[in-house]
Amino acid sequence: xxxxxxxxxxxxxxxxxxxxxxxISVSLVIAMYETYAERKVAxxxxxxxxxxxxxxxxILQPLAxxxxxxxxxxxxxxxxxxxxxxxxxxxxxxxxMMTSAVIPWGGNIEVFGRQVSLQITDxxxxxxxxFGVVSMGVxxxxxxxxASNNKFSLLAALRGASQxxxxxxxxxxxxxxLLMLTGSLKMSVIVGxxxxxxxxxxYQPLGxxxxxxxxxxxxxxxxxxxxxxxxxxxxGYHQEYSSMxxxxxxxxxxxxxxxSSVIMATLFWGGYDIPFVNDAALMERIGQNWMALLxxxxxxxKTAIFIFLFMxxxxxxxxxxxxxxxxxxxxxxxxxxxxxxxxxxxxxxxxKK
Amino acid sequence: xxxxxxxxxxxxRKPMTFVERLYLWNIWKGMMITFRHIFKRKATISFPExxxxxxxxxxxxxxxxxxxxxxxxCTACGLCAVACPAEAITxxxxxxxxxxxxxxxxxxxxxxxxxxxxxxxFCGLCEEACPKDAIYLSETFAPSNYQRKGLIxxxxxLLIPDPKENPEEYRKALGNRAKKQEAN
Numbered sequence: 234x235x236x237x238x239x240x241x242x243x244x245x246x247x248x249x250x251x252x253x254x255x256x257i258s259v260s261l262v263i264a265m266y267e268t269y270a271e272r273k274v275a276x277x278x279x280x281x282x283x284x285x286x287x288x289x290x291x292i293l294q295p296l297a298x299x300x301x302x303x304x305x306x307x308x309x310x311x312x313x314x315x316x317x318x319x320x321x322x323x324x325x326x327x328x329x330m331m332t333s334a335v336i337p338w339g340g341n342i343e344v345f346g347r348q349v350s351l352q353i354t355d356x357x358x359x360x361x362x363x364f365g366v367v368s369m370g371v372x373x374x375x376x377x378x379x380a381s382n383n384k385f386s387l388l389a390a391l392r393g394a395s396q397x398x399x400x401x402x403x404x405x406x407x408x409x410x411l412l413m414l415t416g417s418l419k420m421s422v423i424v425g426x427x428x429x430x431x432x433x434x435x436y437q438p439l440g441x442x443x444x445x446x447x448x449x450x451x452x453x454x455x456x457x458x459x460x461x462x463x464x465x466x467x468x469g470y471h472q473e474y475s476s477m478x479x480x481x482x483x484x485x486x487x488x489x490x491x492x493s494s495v496i497m498a499t500l501f502w503g504g505y506d507i508p509f510v511n512d513a514a515l516m517e518r519i520g521q522n523w524m525a526l527l528x529x530x531x532x533x534x535k536t537a538i539f540i541f542l543f544m545x546x547x548x549x550x551x552x553x554x555x556x557x558x559x560x561x562x563x564x565x566x567x568x569x570x571x572x573x574x575x576x577x578x579x580x581x582x583x584x585k586k
Numbered sequence: 587x588x589x590x591x592x593x594x595x596x597x598x599r600k601p602m603t604f605v606e607r608l609y610l611w612n613i614w615k616g617m618m619i620t621f622r623h624i625f626k627r628k629a630t631i632s633f634p635e636x637x638x639x640x641x642x643x644x645x646x647x648x649x650x651x652x653x654x655x656x657x658x659x660c661t662a663c664g665l666c667a668v669a670c671p672a673e674a675i676t677x678x679x680x681x682x683x684x685x686x687x688x689x690x691x692x693x694x695x696x697x698x699x700x701x702x703x704x705x706x707x708f709c710g711l712c713e714e715a716c717p718k719d720a721i722y723l724s725e726t727f728a729p730s731n732y733q734r735k736g737l738i739x740x741x742x743x744l745l746i747p748d749p750k751e752n753p754e755e756y757r758k759a760l761g762n763r764a765k766k767q768e769a770n
Contacts, residue, residue: 278620282630442610549620550613561609 248349256333256353264487265295267540271487274544302480310382310473317380322474322481325373329488331366335359336495337421339505339529342522351525352421359420360408363496364401367451371397373485374453374460378470389469392555393460397451399562404447406570407440410577411500424504428512434501439573441501443566448493450562453486455547459555494539498532505532645710645723648701648739649746649759653691656748659720662696666712666721674705675712692718699744703728703737725761 269284269292276283284291309318339351356362371394378390414436415423427433434441450457461469471482498504505528506512516524553561605611631638640646651659662679680697682690689695713722731737749756 277624277628280623280626280629282628282632285632545617545620546613549616 244347248344248347249353252349252351252353253334256338257330260330260333260488260491261484263491264484265299267487267490268298268483269295270540271544271547274541275548278545278548299480302477305476307476307478308473312382313473314380314382317376318473319478321373321377321380321470322478322485324376325370325485326481326488328366328370328373329485329492332363332492332496335362335420336492336499337424337504338532339525340521342525350421351529355419355421358418359423360412360418360500364405364408367493368397368401370451370485370489373482374470377474377482378460381470381473383473385466386470386472389460389466389472392466393453393470396457396459396558396562397453399559400447400450400457400566403443403562403566403570404451406567406574407437407443407447408500410440410570410574411437413574413577413581420499420504424499424506427503428506432501432503432506437501437573437577439569440577441497443570443573444497444501446566448497449543449546450558452489452493452543454490454543456550456553457558458552459558490540490543491536494536494543495532497539498535502535505529507531640725644725645708645713646726647703647724647728648706648712648721648744649724650699650741650744651720651722652746652749652756654749655688656750657687657689657691658695658745659691659718660696660699661692661694661718661720662699663694663717665715665717669711669715670706671709671711672705672707674702674707676700676702696741699741701739701744703739704734724759 272294273283273291275281284294287293287297309315334353335356337350337352337355341348341350343349374393374397375390378386378388378393381387411433412418414433415426417423423433453460459469461471466472471479474482507515507527508531512524515527519527653659662677664677664679667673667675667677676698677696677700678698679694682693682695708723710723716722728737728739746759747755
């Protein structure tokens with residue numbers, strides 16, 4: 234019995250723990266600097282300078298913002314449902330972080346003579362897991378809006394919930410078309426196929442476009458930020474929130490943005506593959522660990538481009554009206570995604586004949 | 587009704603064309619506009635390091651002037667206080683004693699001279715009323731303060747530095763507006 238206990242692979246546990254802590258802290262830091270980037274991008278697009286007082290180029294600004302949020306008074310409205318009120322932001326944060334578990338952040342690295350995969354878990358239903366966790370994100374909004382016991386928050390929560398659920402449909406349909414090509418739900422397999430061949434976006438341009446639009450809607454980013462509509466619903470579901478609970482909601486939004494950018498990069502733009510480079514030859518030259526580092530950086534570069542796109546769109550176009558939002562989803566995107574799916578299926582069948 | 591300018595356009599309420607209904611092309615056009623703005627010149631002035639130049643007719647904080655020998659020009663005649671539409675100026679006159687000739691130009695001087703910067707509207711009528719060129723408005727503005735009494739400026743706040751003791755500061759405080767006045 235004791236022998237069996239000792240035979241447990243402790244290195245595996247430590248390796249995964251280190252990986253989880255690393256990935257979570259990286260996504261937190263990235264979410265922090267996304268707030269900075271957002272303000273800078275907004276500023277340069279409006280011919281302003283943006284934050285430049287805290288530290289060189291204002292890079293300490295996110296720390297100052299975080300400190301400010303911590304220092305604020307914690308207010309829980311006395312008519313609210315206390316338990317749910319606290320649960321809302323926790324859930325939003327939790328679901329935002331959980332998705333990162335199945336994303337391959339790079340190739341294998343060699344530590345103390347062991348092959349360590351830069352992916353927390355390579356489950357064979359990778360995409361389904363992502364999908365499941367993302368749909369749980371709507372609970373953060375719903376619970377927050379409901380527990381605030383306030384008409385504006387409730388309206389915003391209802392809007393948000395119906396929006397997120399609606400946009401999951403075309404997102405799923407566009408993914409089905411992609412999965413017909415890859416034949417696997419495993420994230421590592423999808424990336425591996427793209428490393429050998431072309432990127433999926435070349436086979437699925439329409440699918441990518443639909444996925445992109447739905448990702449905007451799922452992250453509640455402009456032009457789909459109806460749940461927090463500042464001017465009509467007083468910041469929507471986080472109206473009653475203050476201090477770090479508000480901070481968690483805002484943070485969860487930025488983490489969601491980061492994670493969905495990573496997923497888009499992974500599914501459609503080759504993941505951690507270094508573009509225009511023969512991977513095997515480069516691996517020979519610089520060794521496995523350096524290769525994994527380069528691949529990770531490559532994935533982050535692709536992600537950064539998507540994050541910039543998110544911000545670029547946000548500071549360009551206004552918000553959709555609610556009926557326009559629903560029309561776009563049910564009358565345009567779903568038929569388009571269905572068409573894309575059937576077309577893909579037909580082509581796949583025709584080529585296999 | 588005839589329009590005043592040629593810029594007025596009636597609102598178009600045509601149904602959207604197919605391309606417009608796709609949104610994407612128009613969104614792309616909008617995005618190109620915002621992208622171009624990234625490279626445009628920034629309108630911001632980084633304030634403490636960089637200051638916006640005042641125009642030559644700017645009327646800012648008051649300065650009580652001295653003559654070339656460093657004597658106060660003000661004789662406490664009270665014309666500025668009378669001219670002031672906001673009634674911001676109060677003063678108390680005193681007689682110059684023997685031995686004070688190097689301090690005051692005339693036989694009478696202002697022992698107390700106060701301007702309430704919260705009342706002042708910076709119209710410059712005091713400057714125009716002054717027969718001795720003793721008061722003029724400079725190219726600075728009143729800094730903010732935590733208390734009302736901090737914004738009632740007395741003689742120590744308003745007097746220009748002595749041109750004999752520190753001529754450099756005197757010239758700096760004199761600025762452009764005072765020179766114009768001396769020429770008159």
